[in-house]
């Protein structure tokens with residue numbers, strides 16, 4: 001049992017949506033001209049309406065949560081960071097092959113936890129603590145759910 005991540009007992013995404021989401025995350029990389037800062041590192045996109053509806057109908061979330069497909073590619077390492085918007089946690093369902101390792105750090109930059117998230121299972125992970133992702137050999141694609149907060153402790 002870790003304070004940084006936990007497996008969620010949520011319904012798995014229907015298999016007929018897997019390839020559709022992977023293809024969407026890969027094709028949508030052309031929506032911005034190449035070469036913009038961050039362009040080859042991280043993208044996230046809205047879901048097709050029917051998959052958004054599946055998520056809202058089947059997952060234990062309310063209207064404040066955002067459902068997205070995200071793709072990291074073109075780098076082997078996502079540098080240590082704290083997620084934006086005062087997010088506390090994110091729920092991820094990895095669609096690309098397992099392999100990338102998520103690590104968390106304490107205030108002295110010592111690694112305090114690491115995990116390789118398996119494919120096709122929901123996990124909750126803590127993102128308000130410094131973390132990075134290594135072993136991104138090609139890309140990491142995930143169905144991701146989070147509740148944006150504009151500031152920590154906000155009412156949102």
Ligand SMILES: [Fe+2]
Nearest residue numbers: 082083127131
């Ligand atoms: Fe992050």
